[in-house]
Amino acid sequence: MEVINTVMRIKEEYRKEITVNKSVFIACVRTCRTEDEARAYIDSIRNEFRDATHVCTAYQCGPNQSIQRSNDNREPSGTAGMPMLEAIRNSGLEDVCACAVRYFGGIKLGTGGLVRAYGGCISEALKEAPKCEDLICHQYTVTYPYALSGTIETWLRKYANIRNMMYDEQ
Template sequence: MPLSPPRRYLTLASPAAAEIEAKRSRFVCDLSPAASEDEARAFVEQVRSGSRDARHHCTAFVLGPDGATQRSNDDGEPSGTAGAPMLDVLRGRGLTDVVAVVTRWFGGTLLGTGGLIRAYGDAVAAAVDEATILTMELREGLTVSVAAADGPRVENALRGHDGCVVTDTEWSATGLLLRVSVVPGHQDAVAGVVAALTSGAATVAPGAPTWTECAV
């Protein structure tokens, strides 16, 4: 039986970074949100271009609400000692739509396989600790069409309504179109608020489901 798609996932609000040291080798982890593989690879190249004097730029990323796309790269470190432990940290923290780059400057002392695994994992964990984490929730979509005179009042009411987020507004000569994301099961309550404010003159129709930031 196929698994149901996730309705929530964790990601980053913005880029974050941290640095650790192990036997005089420096490990700097840069993290960033990434909505696609192209965005992830562009961030990797951005970090690489800013520190080309470093010996290694090891990477890991997880993409998609279900974390289905996962990639890692050891960038010259012994196989399995860099990208894999980095990926393990991202997965262990439940993060997706995120890319990590750990840049290493060699300090002159070999760390060994175990030392490298710990250092690369610890660098990513330190950066995640510095990051602001967002919870994204899949919500139902509604489109609300109201006359121009009712538009501001309806918009203000929906922005203040629990479990409802106005994601887009579009004014025209005839009125206001609002695109709204709603916690599943709250659609009728939102439609009732709109009807009460417009004496039933507004139109409320289903819209596309959207991923929306929500409070935990």
């Protein structure tokens, strides 16, 4: 039996620049399916923006989006990475890595302002980024007595998108 699911992902890297009280924030988002891929992307953004005041990061990836990390990069604790991760979680997208580059503009934003700026720039970038729908296909072998066929098939069709079922004798 083959089961098909669909997931939404970012089609290609996307960047969004916003200015908040003279500080410039550049949101960089892309699909990263593994933690190693996310770390490599983060390293590339940090290298590209070496002169930035901060490069804060967040990503979620892996089976069932089980790997989730965030980093405030010297901003006050919880004001950058976590709002970015929350924006990723709320986006409906899978396998996302986000970096927010900040060039300090001379005006302190306060903790609430930082939370809104970091979370907001990533949220906007994720909304505007080009997306694609990926099909994920899993193949399973299920063995059961013929007498249970109706019950099992009804349950499977209710909870799974089944593309193909093959029957064999035991």
